[in-house]
Structures are given as C-alpha cells and as structure tokens.
Amino acid sequence: xxxxxxxxxxxxxxxxxxxxxxxxxxxxxxxxxxxxxxxxxxxxxxxxxxxxxxxxxxxxxxxxxxxxxxxxxxxxxxxxxxxxxxxxxxxxxxxxxxxxxxxxxxxxxxxxxxxxxxxxxxxxxxxxxxxxxxxxxxxxxxxxxxxxxxxxxxxxxxxxxxxxxxxxxxxxxxxxxxxxxxxxxxxxxxxxxxxxxxxxxxxxxxxxxxxxxxxxxxxxxxxxxxxxxxxxxxxxxxxxxxxxxxxxxxxxxxxxxxxxxxxxxxxxxxxxxxxxxxxxxxxxxxxxxxxxxxxxxxxxxxxxxxxxxxxxxxxxxxxxxxxxxxxxxxxxxxxxxxxxxxxxxxxxxxxxxxxxxxxxxxxxxxxxxxxxxxxxxxxxxxxxxxxxxxxxxxxxxxxxxxxxxxxxxxxxxxxxxxxxxxxxxxxx
Numbered sequence: 001x002x003x004x005x006x007x008x009x010x011x012x013x014x015x016x017x018x019x020x021x022x023x024x025x026x027x028x029x030x031x032x033x034x035x036x037x038x039x040x041x042x043x044x045x046x047x048x049x050x051x052x053x054x055x056x057x058x059x060x061x062x063x064x065x066x067x068x069x070x071x072x073x074x075x076x077x078x079x080x081x082x083x084x085x086x087x088x089x090x091x092x093x094x095x096x097x098x099x100x101x102x103x104x105x106x107x108x109x110x111x112x113x114x115x116x117x118x119x120x121x122x123x124x125x126x127x128x129x130x131x132x133x134x135x136x137x138x139x140x141x142x143x144x145x146x147x148x149x150x151x152x153x154x155x156x157x158x159x160x161x162x163x164x165x166x167x168x169x170x171x172x173x174x175x176x177x178x179x180x181x182x183x184x185x186x187x188x189x190x191x192x193x194x195x196x197x198x199x200x201x202x203x204x205x206x207x208x209x210x211x212x213x214x215x216x217x218x219x220x221x222x223x224x225x226x227x228x229x230x231x232x233x234x235x236x237x238x239x240x241x242x243x244x245x246x247x248x249x250x251x252x253x254x255x256x257x258x259x260x261x262x263x264x265x266x267x268x269x270x271x272x273x274x275x276x277x278x279x280x281x282x283x284x285x286x287x288x289x290x291x292x293x294x295x296x297x298x299x300x301x302x303x304x305x306x307x308x309x310x311x312x313x314x315x316x317x318x319x320x321x322x323x324x325x326x327x328x329x330x331x332x333x334x335x336x337x338x339x340x341x342x343x344x345x346x347x348x349x350x351x352x353x354x355x356x357x358x359x360x361x362x363x364x365x366x367x368x369x370x371x372x373x374x375x376x377x378x379x380x381x382x383x384x385x386x387x388x389x390x391x392x393x394x395x396x397x398x399x400x401x402x403x404x405x406x407x408x409x410x411x412x413x414x415x416x417x418x419x420x421x422x423x424x425x426x427x428x
Contacts, residue, residue: 098172115200121156136326140230151173174197175195176197176225177195178190178191179191181197182216232325236269239269249275249300250279252302261281264282265279266278266427271325271328275295276329277293285343290334303320304321337421338423345370351396374389385401
C-alpha cells in the first residue's frame with residue numbers, strides 16, 4: 001500500500017509508515033462500510049416494525065377496495081374490564097360535596113334574610129334553565145348534571161331576583177322533598193316532588209327557608225335529612241353474565257316487559273343498592289328498554305321503568321329515587337338517540353362477504369344492532385365485530401372486538417357524538 005503523506009510503498013500489514021511515522025488507517029474503509037451496513041439494517045428493522053404496527057392498528061375497509069383481512073381491536077387497555085360506559089367513562093371525577101360553615105358574626109335575622117332571598121332566587125334560576133339543563137338532587141343539594149357542578153350563590157344573578165351582596169355567602173341550596181322538611185315549610189306542597197330550600201348554620205342549628213317561610217332544624221336533624229339523599233352505595237361494577245343476579249334480573253325484566261322472548265342485555269351494572277339495566281327482546285332489537293331496579297331483601301324489584309321515553313331521563317330517575325347514584329346510569333338518552341336505529345343490514349353483510357371479512361359459512365349473525373354510524377355484530381362462532389361509518393356513505397370500516405369493553409372503548413374513540421351509542425352493543 002502507499003503512504004498518503006510521503007508517497008512511499010509500505011507493508012499491507014503496517015499500522016504506520018516506517019518512513020514518516022504517519023498512521024496508515026488500516027481497514028478504515030472497511031470499518032466505514034461495515035458501520036454503514038449496520039445502520040442500514042437497523043433502519044430496515046425499524047421500518048418493518050412500524051409498518052407492521054400500522055397494519056395491525058388499521059381496520060378492514062368495505063368499499064371498492066380489494067379484500068383485506070380483519071384485524072382485532074387493540075384499543076382497550078389492560079384495565080378495560082373496570083371501565084364503565086356512560087358517566088364514569090365520559091366524565092372526570094365528580095366534584096366533592098360542598099362543606100358549609102356558619103358565621104358567628106351574623107345574627108339570626110341576618111341569616112333569615114339571606115336564606116329567604118337565596119331560596120327564591122335559586123328557584124327562579126332552576127325554573128329559567130330547567131328546559132335545557134337537567135337539574136337533580138345530588139346528596140340533597142341542587143346539582144347541574146350536564147355541567148357536573150353544585151349550584152351555589154355564585155351562580156345566581158340579579159335576573160333571578162338575587163341580592164348580589166350575598167354572592168360570597170356559604171349557603172346550602174337544598175333540593176329535597178318537602179316531606180323531609182319541617183311542617184311549616186311544606187304546607188301546600190306536593191310532599192314527594194323535589195323542591196328548593198336554602199339553609200345556613202346558626203350555632204347548633206340550621207335556619208331554613210322555602211323562599212317565604214322560615215324554620216329551624218338541629219344539626220343532627222339536618223345530617224339525618226341529607227343521609228336520605230346520599231348517593232354513595234359502594235363501587236359500581238358490571239353484573240357478570242354468569243351470575244345469579246344477572247339471571248334473576250333478566251327474569252324480572254322479562255315479566256316486566258311481558259315477553260317470553262329471550263332478552264339481549266345491552267347494559268347491566270350495579271352498586272350495593274341499585275341495578276341499572278338496558279335490554280331488548282331478541283326478536284325485536286329496536287325495542288330497547290331501560291330500567292332501574294332496587295335490591296330488596298335478596299330480591300330485585302323494578303322501581304323505575306319506561307326510562308327510554310324520558311327526554312330528561314336523569315331528572316326522571318332522580319325525581320323517583322333521589323339517592324340513585326347517577327354514575328350507575330348509562331349516559332346516553334334512548335328517547336333521543338334511538339331514533340336512528342336500523343333494521344336492514346343486508347348490504348353491509350353482503351359487502352363483508354364479498355370483501356372476505358366473513359364467509360357464507362359463518363352463517364347469519366346471532367345478534368346485530370346498529371344505526372347509520374355503528375353496527376355491532378355477533379356470530380355463532382364467537383366472532384364479535386364493530387362496523388363504523390364516519391362519512392355517511394356506504395364505506396364501512398370493520399373492527400374485530402374481543403369483548404364488550406373493547407367495543408365500548410373503540411366506539412368512544414371513533415364516535416362523532418358524546419356519549420356514543422353504547423346501547424348498540426350487547427353486554428352478555
């Protein structure tokens with residue numbers, strides 16, 4: 001080889017030139033190309049991994065494209081089994097129940113003026129917005145359910161007749177049944193219809209007003225009153241399809257609906273006191289009905305039905321049973337959302353066959369329910385599928401889902417509506 005510095009010939013195995021001492025860079029070119037080759041291999045491996053991940057994440061598309069294989073949904077996380085569709089999934093943590101402290105500097109006459117004005121103003125406020133907002137009783141207090149907030153004096157305005165000098169007063173705005181109030185405050189009222197009252201601590205008592213009359217209850221009595229509206233009845237969980245509770249509830253609901261047809265359960269969850277259920281007769285998948293049941297002495301009893309007919313369903317449920325934890329109830333409104341239900345899915349199923357997603361050998365679905373955006377399908381071979389159409393055209397993307405929770409999370413990811421139409425999915 002030739003030394004580049006002194007231009008003299010040297011041995012091929014020499015590490016440096018014997019004439020000038022310059023390093024000869026033995027095998028430098030070889031090392032450079034070897035490093036380049038290793039880098040290229042790494043880039044190829046990364047590209048293959050990325051392409052494989054993309055292919056696994058993308059669903060099959062039923063349109064004019066070539067047939068593609070169906071891939072399982074990988075949306076659900078490892079904790080999906082503990083997630084509930086509806087409020088627990090679509091909203092953050094509920095706000096803490098407010099704490100109310102007295103003000104020793106205020107006289108009883110000052111407090112009476114405050115609670116009287118707040119009770120009147122809060123009722124004006126509720127009445128002005130009740131057509132568009134679902135106001136409910138949460139732990140005995142007035143609560144804006146869609147906004148997930150307790151109503152306080154800071155929400156009231158002069159338009160409601162409110163004296164803004166009281167805007168920072170820590171007043172309890174109660175939303176309870178008159179039957180639970182002192183007799184002097186409930187005269188002439190429907191004893192079981194939720195009404196607004198305002199209360200403020202005074203020493204060991206509370207001064208209460210209905211907007212016109214004034215009364216007093218002890219702190220112990222106020223605690224007892226509020227306990228009747230406590231919505232915490234333990235953890236909310238799915239009712240397992242193989243449990244005795246599940247079978248009993250289905251039996252009770254069959255009798256309640258008056259059908260002998262098997263019921264497809266769209267949703268069933270429970271806490272320690274109540275059960276929320278959404279079902280449909282197997283032969284009438286568009287006849288979706290919603291219930292609340294009370295656990296009573298080892299039995300389950302329907303206490304609220306025809307919820308699917310209520311435009312403000314949370315108001316209806318809360319009015320009938322104010323201590324029901326509304327997080328137990330699915331967030332969708334069947335009265336509004338079920339109007340788009342479909343009955344003819346032949347075009348979709350034929351496209352799935354022609355695209356190779358399913359075969360004729362899979363037979364007819366054992367369950368299918370859908371609207372213009374989603375169709376949920378189950379086959380006898382245990383395959384569950386969720387089809388999604390986000391453009392209003394006949395172009396459906398089909399996802400295989402492994403369980404109910406997967407379908408819920410996939411629907412949440414894709415839906416243009418909040419809440420998504422979870423009622424299309426069969427839970428059991």
